[in-house]
Amino acid sequence: MAKGYRPVDRDQPFLFPPDMREWLPGDHPVWLVIRAVGLMDTSAFHARRKTGGAGTAGYDPDMLVTVLVWAYAHRVVSSREIERFCRTDVAFRVICAGNLPDRVTFARFRKDFPGLVEEFFAQVLILCARLGMGKLGTIALDGMKIAANASKAANRTEEGLRKLARGAVAAHAEADAAEDALFGEGVRGDEVPEEAWNPRSRDGRIRAALAGLEAGRAAAEQAEAAKAEGFRERQAAGQRTGCSPASAAVALAGERLARVRADREAQLAELGKRRAAGQPRRGNQAGVDDYCRVREAAAQVEKARARAAEAERRAAEREQNRKGPGPVRNITDPDSRLMPVRGGGFIQGYNAQNVTSEDELIIATELTDDPTDMAWFEPMMRAADAGYCSEANLTCDGPDRLIAVGKHRDLEKAARGGDTGQDRGGEAVRAMRDRLKTEAGIEAYRQRGHIAETPHGHIKHNMGIRQLSVRGTAKAAAEWTFICAVHNLFKAITTGHLTLQALAALAS
Numbered sequence: 085m086a087k088g089y090r091p092v093d094r095d096q097p098f099l100f101p102p103d104m105r106e107w108l109p110g111d112h113p114v115w116l117v118i119r120a121v122g123l124m125d126t127s128a129f130h131a132r133r134k135t136g137g138a139g140t141a142g143y144d145p146d147m148l149v150t151v152l153v154w155a156y157a158h159r160v161v162s163s164r165e166i167e168r169f170c171r172t173d174v175a176f177r178v179i180c181a182g183n184l185p186d187r188v189t190f191a192r193f194r195k196d197f198p199g200l201v202e203e204f205f206a207q208v209l210i211l212c213a214r215l216g217m218g219k220l221g222t223i224a225l226d227g228m229k230i231a232a233n234a235s236k237a238a239n240r241t242e243e244g245l246r247k248l249a250r251g252a253v254a255a256h257a258e259a260d261a262a263e264d265a266l267f268g269e270g271v272r273g274d275e276v277p278e279e280a281w282n283p284r285s286r287d288g289r290i291r292a293a294l295a296g297l298e299a300g301r302a303a304a305e306q307a308e309a310a311k312a313e314g315f316r317e318r319q320a321a322g323q324r325t326g327c328s329p330a331s332a333a334v335a336l337a338g339e340r341l342a343r344v345r346a347d348r349e350a351q352l353a354e355l356g357k358r359r360a361a362g363q364p365r366r367g368n369q370a371g372v373d374d375y376c377r378v379r380e381a382a383a384q385v386e387k388a389r390a391r392a393a394e395a396e397r398r399a400a401e402r403e404q405n406r407k408g409p410g411p412v413r414n415i416t417d418p419d420s421r422l423m424p425v426r427g428g429g430f431i432q433g434y435n436a437q438n439v440t441s442e443d444e445l446i447i448a449t450e451l452t453d454d455p456t457d458m459a460w461f462e463p464m465m466r467a468a469d470a471g472y473c474s475e476a477n478l479t480c481d482g483p484d485r486l487i488a489v490g491k492h493r494d495l496e497k498a499a500r501g502g503d504t505g506q507d508r509g510g511e512a513v514r515a516m517r518d519r520l521k522t523e524a525g526i527e528a529y530r531q532r533g534h535i536a537e538t539p540h541g542h543i544k545h546n547m548g549i550r551q552l553s554v555r556g557t558a559k560a561a562a563e564w565t566f567i568c569a570v571h572n573l574f575k576a577i578t579t580g581h582l583t584l585q586a587l588a589a590l591a592s
Contacts, residue, residue, distance in 0.1 A: 104181065107174055110584075114154060114175045116577055119587045121150045124207040128200045143185050148193045149204070150179050156570045159548035163187035163194070194554070197562035205449075205569040212445055212572055214590055215581040219442035226440070226536035228543075231433040231551035232420035232560065239412040239422065239432070240293065293413035300411065337388040341381040348375045419557040421453045434552070436564055444538050444575060446568040451561040543571055 108114060129145035154175060155166045167187040169176040212218055349372055372378055414420050414432060422430045435455060439448040543549050549567055552560045576582035 104178055107178055112175070113574075113577055114178055116582055116584065116587070117154055117157075117573065118150055118179060119584070120211060120573060120576075120582060121146055121153065123587060123590060124204070124211060126204070126207070128203045129196075132196050132200065143183060143189060145193070147180060147183065148185065148190065151176065151185070152190070152194065152566070153570050153573065154179055156549070156567060157547060157574050161549065161553045163191045166190050194563070195559070197566060198558040199562075201562045201566045201569070205565050205572075208569040208572045209445070209447060211590075212576050212581070215576055215586055217441075217443050217576060217579070217581055218445055218447065220447075222442050222535065223447070224440050224536035226438060226540070228436045228438060228540045229423045229425050229431060229433055230436055230549075230564070231431045232414075232417045233552055233555050234414050234416035234420050234432050236422065236430065236432045238414050238416040240415055241412055246294065289415050289418055293415050293418040296413045296418050333388040334385070334392050337381070337385040341378070341385050344375075344377050344381040345372055348372045348378055417555040417560075419453055419555075419560070421455055423455050434557075434560055434564070438536070438539065438568070440536050440539055442535060443579070444535065444542075445572050446539055449565060449568045451557070451564040453557065539568075539571055539575075542575075543567060547571070 126146055126149060129149060133142055133145055151166065151170065155161065155169065160166055160169055164187045166176075167185065167190065170180050170184055171177075209218065352372065370376070373382075412422065417432075420432050420434060423433050423435060425431055435452050437450045437452060438446050441447050547567070547570070552563050554560055554563050573582070
């Protein structure tokens with residue numbers, strides 16, 4: 085029987101084994117990640133690194149990528165936290181192989197992700213495909229809201245942004261006056277303070293947010309004009325026009341009235357010539373305004389104006405009864421948007437659109453600032469629910485598809501013969517609704533949940549990533565693409581496809 089404790093001698097040399105390969109067991113996942121990255125083509129990362137110049141040699145990009153992969157997979161995204169783990173965690177130290185990069189190194193390396201990480205995402209997919217993954221018999225598309233590195237409290241309306249901008253201009257003017265009083269007139273006086281032009285400064289973000297609101301309003305006006313023009317073109321071609329914008333209806337009714345009046349004036353002029361020539365009076369002698377077709381066209385104009393006025397009244401009523409502040413932009417991350425989430429409420433963030441394979445690999449991804457999902461079916465299908473159902477998405481080119489026409493409980497009720505009370509939509513939407521009422525349709529659609537939503541749950545709950553750590557669409561999209569690549573790589577590990585034996589076979 086032991087009569088004491090094992091000694092605790094912290095002065096003992098080589099407390100760790102001298103061979104780093106003995107620090108962790110041979111089947112530890114970190115060895116798989118290191119060797120997997122070593123098999124990939126990471127030349128895009130190397131192309132951004134400078135070697136051969138004066139100064140200390142830089143860090144190997146493969147090592148930095150591997151550290152970030154391991155960090156993101158284990159809920160570590162802060163550059164400071166990554167630096168700390170590189171000093172204290174055995175797995176991180178094994179990856180670094182004796183190097184100790186600081187937080188600035190990781191921050192600068194991650195800053196260069198836009199334009200580079202897409203190739204890494206593709207390399208991970210290629211590796212997974214070589215391991216026999218990526219079953220494409222059934223794929224699913226779903227959106228996922230993820231928080232931005234910004235607070236909802238930093239949102240401002242257009243008037244609020246203009247007030248902030250005016251305050252900034254006034255502050256700069258006061259600073260210029262104070263400098264003139266202090267230093268005299270020796271300076272030119274036209275120098276712009278750095279806080280006014282630096283895009284990373286608060287003033288620059290205010291201007292970017294204000295420009296985003298103005299661009300959004302201009303885009304909405306252009307969309308309305310395009311909708312009206314499309315209505316005109318369809319009407320001229322004799323096609324089904326659908327609902328017309330109120331402004332277009334008024335304009336079209338006015339144009340028809342002008343044509344009818346011009347035609348009647350021409351008829352009356354022709355009748356006048358006949359009477360002058362002594363020909364017998366024939367035809368309707370009513371004046372322009374009393375002519376039946378003119379009266380009919382004038383009535384159509386009044387109806388169109390009344391509908392337009394009613395539409396304006398409803399819009400004004402909605403504006404008056406609106407609970408929120410209306411269109412806003414964030415002065416911390418002007419590219420992010422308020423996103424509605426399940427259960428009510430909003431987050432300041434982005435909407436990630438992901439195409440997922442049967443074995444839960446994310447095979448295509450796009451980070452958007454669009455709170456809705458509907459417009460992204462066709463673009464994402466080229467790259468590789470309830471919000472995707474539209475005539476355009478159901479009739480565009482591509483593979484066979486099932487798109488929800490309602491909530492999941494409504495689909496189940498319809499499949500059992502119940503009445504969901506949803507009869508709206510065009511011909512393609514109604515056909516999809518009928519298809520989803522069948523047992524085969526609902527059985528196929530049930531696959532969507534585990535295919536599309538499992539990766540989202542893994543990223544949020546297991547990887548612990550609920551918020552992006554960088555700002556701006558380009559950087560945020562690059563970070564999200566990297567997160568998806570990490571998910572795919574560890575999906576290959578957890579499913580047993582990525583093993584040391586498999587990697588050795590690929591390398592041979």
